[in-house]
Amino acid sequence: GAGVSQSPSNKVTEKGKDVELRCDPISGHTALYWYRQRLGQGLEFLIYFQGNSAPDKSGLPSDRFSAERTGESVSTLTIQRTQQEDSAVYLCASSLTLGPPRETQYFGPGTRLLVL
Amino acid sequence: KQEVTQIPAALSVPEGENLVLNCSFTDSAIYNLQWFRQDPGKGLTSLLLIQSSQREQTSGRLNASLDKSSGRSTLYIAASQPGDSATYLCAVVNYGQNFVFGPGTRLSVLP
Numbered sequence: 001g002a003g004v005s006q007s008p009s010n011k012v013t014e015k016g017k018d019v020e021l022r023c024d025p026i027s028g029h030t031a032l033y034w035y036r037q038r039l040g041q042g043l044e045f046l047i048y049f050q051g052n053s054a055p056d057k058s059g060l061p062s063d064r065f066s067a068e069r070t071g072e073s074v075s076t077l078t079i080q081r082t083q084q085e086d087s088a089v090y091l092c093a094s095s096l097t098l099g100p101p102r103e104t105q106y107f108g109p110g111t112r113l114l115v116l
Numbered sequence: 117k118q119e120v121t122q123i124p125a126a127l128s129v130p131e132g133e134n135l136v137l138n139c140s141f142t143d144s145a146i147y148n149l150q151w152f153r154q155d156p157g158k159g160l161t162s163l164l165l166i167q168s169s170q171r172e173q174t175s176g177r178l179n180a181s182l183d184k185s186s187g188r189s190t191l192y193i194a195a196s197q198p199g200d201s202a203t204y205l206c207a208v209v210n211y212g213q214n215f216v217f218g219p220g221t222r223l224s225v226l227p
Contacts, residue, residue, distance in 0.1 A: 035215070043160075043205060043217035091160060105150075107160040 002026065004108035006092050012114045013082055021077040021111045025094030032075050033095075033105060034067060038088040049075060061086075082115045089113070118143045120208050122218035129196055130226050137191040137221045139206030144184050151180050151191050152205040154220065160205070164191070196225045 005024045013019050025032050034046040046059045049069040060067070064082075069075040079086055089112050093105040119142045129135055139149070151163040164173045164180040166189070172181040179192040193200060206218040 033215075043207070043215070045215035045217070093160070104162050104165055105160075106162065107152075 004092055004094050004106050006090075006108040006111050008111060009109065010112045010114075012116065014116055015084060016081055018078065018080045019082055019113065021079075021090050021092075021113070023075045023077070023092030023094075023108060025073065025075070025092070026096075026106055027073075029094035029096050029106075030072060031095045031097060032069055033093040034075070034077050035091040035093070036088040037091065038085075043091070046077070079113075082113075084115045087113055087115045118146075118208055118210065118216045120206060120216050120218035122204075122206055122221050124221060125219065126222040126224075128224040128226065131196060131198060133196050133225075134192070134194050135196055135223075137193070137204050137206075137223070139189040139191070139218055141187045141189075141208045141216075143208075143210075144187055145210065146184065147209045147211045149180075149182055149189050150207045150209065150215075151178075151189075152207060154203040154205055163204075193223075196223075198225045198227045200225050 004026055007022045011019055030051055032049040035043050037043045047054050047057055047067050051072050052069045064080045067077045089110040091107055091110045093107040095105045121140045123138045146168050148165055148167050150165045153161045153163055164175055166173050166180055166182040177194040182189045201224050203220040203222045205220045207215045209215050
């Protein structure tokens with residue numbers, strides 16, 4: 001069956017430009033998560049959605065980052081005025097529910113963002 | 117602040133060996149603990165999830181244990197295969213659904 005998909009798979013942008021990353025979760029999954037992994041560092045949790053709502057946005061690195069989800073489906077992560085430090089792989093995951101018993105997360109392939 | 121460490125950072129073993137990966141965390145107030153596998157160029161694969169009330173979970177050749185009071189989890193891989201070569205990540209999830217990942221253990225299983 002279809003898994004989590006992300007687009008674009010790769011994105012090269014110039015410093016100062018805005019970028020939008022897209023995540024299509026598995027159909028019917030109510031929870032959606034965004035992470036990033038910068039080179040040589042561990043995975044960093046950014047934000048999660050329960051339905052279309054993101055209860056806690058404190059994991060977002062700065063106010064240049066925003067995320068939204070519509071129709072309890074697709075989510076977009078927007079980075080405004082990109083900086084070189086934003087270069088990373090951005091991963092999206094979804095799970096059937098936020099809590100037990102079906103909270104196993106399924107991950108997409110990631111978007112590789114390079115800010116020049 | 118929750119901190120997660122993993123030992124060893126890298127491990128190379130011959131095919132067929134049983135091996136143990138270790139994960140330690142500093143705050144025992146966790147919701148669950150998860151083990152993931154990360155392959156180059158691919159997304160994360162969730163391997164095992166252990167609820168805070170559980171002691172272990174098993175899936176095929178994988179067994180994960182959790183000792184919440186001591187802040188430790190181990191991932192046991194039996195009869196390792198070259199296809200097991202990957203980076204293994206431990207993640208601790210708190211009650212706010214915030215994930216804290218360890219730095220990972222890079223495993224190479226040699227044929």
